[in-house]
Amino acid sequence: MKPALLNARKLEGGIFISKQNNKLEYFTRFPNExxxxxIKTKFGISRKFYIMYILIDKYRSYEDYSWITIRKxxxxxxxxxxxxKPKAVxxxxxxxxxxxxxxxxxxxxDLDAASYDTAIEIKIIPENFDSTEKFGKITSSQxxxxxxxxxxxxxxxxxxAFLYINSYIGCRKRNDDGSNMQNAKDYPEAFWRSIENMAKELSMSKDTINKCIDYLTTSSDDIPALLVKREVGSIQKDVNKPPQNVPNIYVLNKEGYKQEIEWAMNKMLEVYGVEKFCPMKSGNYRFTS
Known part of the structure; x- marks a missing residue:
């Protein structure tokens, strides 16, 4: 790796060689909280925090300096x-x-004096900016x-939608050589929360979330989908009651995704206390809670 490519992210593992295209990529550790x-209710700030946090990390130097412009x-x-100037400014x-x-x-x-194209110089304070425990990764290709x-x-x-799903997929610990630990099956990197819960947490409509998920799970031209979806089915614990659909499983579209789905399926069987899942119940299953 060339010295010029070194930066603060490398020290925290934020630069890697992609197995898909063998190219250098960076990733941002986005804090789950x-x-x-x-975010508006919890922290009193707008959703623009998401893109701004990613951009600040993206342009980060070895000395933990970065920059951003309002226009970007x-x-x-x-x-x-x-x-x-619009409200967004x-x-x-x-x-x-x-x-x-x-x-x-x-x-x-002086932020009030910054124009659209003023390069705002930023000094990052790593111990407060970086998330080292509960985070999801978003790579440059994603x-x-x-x-x-x-x-x-x-x-x-x-x-x-991607950051939310990815925050629950998580990043389990691995051996120093990158291989899975013996207990990896107990920590599948998969998302299976309900669309209803996701809509409530993000204050977004179910319809918008489903459209976002459709985009994230659909390949186009030479661009592979970011997520892989696996429909699970339904459960019927009481024969006197109709079956209930369970959430779908979503995993990152990367090497080993089939194993993650298998582990997640086994985990869901354990959580729901059933031996197998029944076929999907007809109807608007995507809105299942």
């Missing part, structure tokens, strides 16, 4: 810039102020797929 719940954030949303400033007040970053510039979204959905919704 900001995606598992309503607005471009993610497709906002047009004009003389009268104040939201961006509020998020930077939040990070400063929570000692995640330091900024010496981010690029979300950026390429050309649907009626906005990128923020797709990013939120």
């Amino acid at each position: 900001y995606i598992q719940g309503n 954030v607005l471009n993610f949303y497709g906002y047009k810039t004009h003389k009268r 104040s939201e961006i400033r509020d998020i930077l102020e939040y990070m400063i007040n929570n000692k995640m970053i330091e900024i010496e510039q 981010y690029d797929v979300i950026m390429m979204a050309d649907t009626s959905l906005n990128r923020e919704s797709i990013l939120m």
Whole structure:
């Protein structure tokens, strides 16, 4: 690896060689606490925190310096810039102020004086900015797929859905050589929470979430889907009551995903206390709680 490619992420394992294309990639460790719940209610900031956190980490240097411009954030949303600055600009400033007040970053510039293209220099405080325990990873290639979204959905919704699902998929501990530990089957890297719970936590409609999941599980041209979906079925613990559908399983579309699905299926059988799943009950199963 060339010295110029070294940065603070490498020290925390944030740079790797992709097995899919053998290219250098970075990843951001996104803190679960900001995606598992309503960020506005919990922290008083807008959802723009998601893209801003990722961008700050993306442009991070070896010395833990980074930068961001207001235009770069607005471009993610497709906002047009004009003389009268949109509400989004104040939201961006509020998020930077939040990070400063929570000692995640330091900024010496006057944020009120920053124009659309002012490079805002940021000093990252690793011990408060970086998440080392409860986090989900988003890689540069995954981010690029979300950026390429050309649907009626906005990128923020797709990013939120992916970060949320990924936060529950998790990153279990592995041996030093990258191989699985003996207890790996007890910690499948899979998501099987209900769409209803997800909608409540993210304050999004079920319809929007299902559309986001459809995008994330659909391949297009030469771009593979980010997630693999496995429909599970239903359970009927009481013969006098109709069967109830259980949530689907979602795993990252990467090497070993079939094993993760198998482990997740076994875990779900254990959780629901059944020996097998029945066929999917007809109806709007995707809204099952």
